[in-house]
Amino acid sequence: MVARGGESLVGEFSALRGHLLSVVYRLTGSVADAEDAVQEAWLRLSTLPATRREEIRDLRAWATTVVSRIALDRLRSATARRESYIGEWLPEPIVTPLGAPAADDPLDAVVRDDGVRMAAMVVLDTLTPQQRVAFVLHDVFDVPFSEIADLLGCTPAAARQHSSRGRRAVAEADPPPRADPAEQRAVLDEFVTALTNGDLSALTELLHPEVSLTGDSDGKGRTARRVMTGADTLVRFVAGLLRRYRPGFLDTARPVLVNGDVGLHLPAEPGGDGYRALDEHVQAVVVRHGRIVALYDVVNPDKLTHVPR
The missing domain is CATH 1.10.1740 (Rna Polymerase Sigma Factor; Chain: A)
Structure with missing residues (x-):
C-alpha cells in the first residue's frame, strides 16, 4: 500500500x-x-x-x-x-479551436477519441441508462461485468446482457466514422461558401440525398423542432432562412471542431429592419465520401455554456 x-x-x-x-x-x-x-x-x-x-x-x-x-x-x-423537453435532444457539444495546437485542457484529449464524435454520441442517447452504462464501461473502458453489476444493482449476467444489447444497437445504427480532417475542412469551406452566396444548387450538390438535420433548442432558440431528412427538404429550409435573416449574417461564423469534427460557431446577432435576430448556434457537420450526411444544430443556451468565444 x-x-x-x-x-x-x-x-x-x-x-x-x-x-x-x-x-x-x-x-x-x-x-x-x-x-x-x-x-x-x-x-x-x-x-x-x-x-x-x-x-x-x-x-x-x-x-x-x-x-x-x-x-x-x-x-x-x-x-x-x-x-x-421541447423538440429533439442532442449531447452538449465540446467545442475546441480548429487548427490550433493541442491544449492542456483535458477536454481536448477527450475529443480526439473517435467514440465521442457527435454522430456516435447521438446513437448512445438511444440506449437505456443500463445499456449505455454497461456498454460504455465494458466495451470502451474494460470495466469487469462484476463491477458493472454492482453499479447497476443487477447480476453480472444481466449486466452482460445490457452491454450486448447496447453493442447491437450501436452496430445497427452504423454512425459514420470520422472522415479525414482535410476532407472535412474542404467540404465545410464549400458549405459556407454556398450558404454565403445563396447558391442553392451548389448546396444541393454538397448534401447527401438522405442528409438529416437535427436541432436542439428546448424552445429557447430557433432551429428545426423535428428531424428533417432529405437534401431537397433541407435546401428549401435553408432558402427560407436566407430570407429571414439579415444579409451577411454568416460573416461572423467561425469554423471550429465540434466533438473533434468540423463544425461552425455562429454568435448571436441582433435583428431589425424586418429581419430576425440570430440565436447563438453550434453546428456539427458530419462528412462521408465528400458529402454532408448529417447536421447537428445546438441552440439551447444551457448546452452552450462551455463554448469558447
Whole structure:
C-alpha cells in the first residue's frame, strides 16, 4: 500500500482527469455533468481518512467507479427530463479551436477519441441508462461485468446482457466514422461558401440525398423542432432562412471542431429592419465520401455554456 497525500495525491488524481471526463461525458453527453462528477470524486477522495486512501490499490479503478455512479444518477435524471423537453435532444457539444495546437485542457484529449464524435454520441442517447452504462464501461473502458453489476444493482449476467444489447444497437445504427480532417475542412469551406452566396444548387450538390438535420433548442432558440431528412427538404429550409435573416449574417461564423469534427460557431446577432435576430448556434457537420450526411444544430443556451468565444 502506498500512502497518498498532499501534492502526490493531487498529481495522481490530476493525471486521471482526462480519462474520468471521457467516462462521464460518454455516459451522460454533458460537459457540465462530467466536470461536476470529476470534482465530486476529488472531494470524496481528498476527504477520506488517510487509512482509507491507503486501502485504494488502483486509484483509476476506484475513481472510475465513483464517477460512473454519479453519472448514472445524472443519466437517469436526464432521461426523466426529456419527457418534457421541447423538440429533439442532442449531447452538449465540446467545442475546441480548429487548427490550433493541442491544449492542456483535458477536454481536448477527450475529443480526439473517435467514440465521442457527435454522430456516435447521438446513437448512445438511444440506449437505456443500463445499456449505455454497461456498454460504455465494458466495451470502451474494460470495466469487469462484476463491477458493472454492482453499479447497476443487477447480476453480472444481466449486466452482460445490457452491454450486448447496447453493442447491437450501436452496430445497427452504423454512425459514420470520422472522415479525414482535410476532407472535412474542404467540404465545410464549400458549405459556407454556398450558404454565403445563396447558391442553392451548389448546396444541393454538397448534401447527401438522405442528409438529416437535427436541432436542439428546448424552445429557447430557433432551429428545426423535428428531424428533417432529405437534401431537397433541407435546401428549401435553408432558402427560407436566407430570407429571414439579415444579409451577411454568416460573416461572423467561425469554423471550429465540434466533438473533434468540423463544425461552425455562429454568435448571436441582433435583428431589425424586418429581419430576425440570430440565436447563438453550434453546428456539427458530419462528412462521408465528400458529402454532408448529417447536421447537428445546438441552440439551447444551457448546452452552450462551455463554448469558447
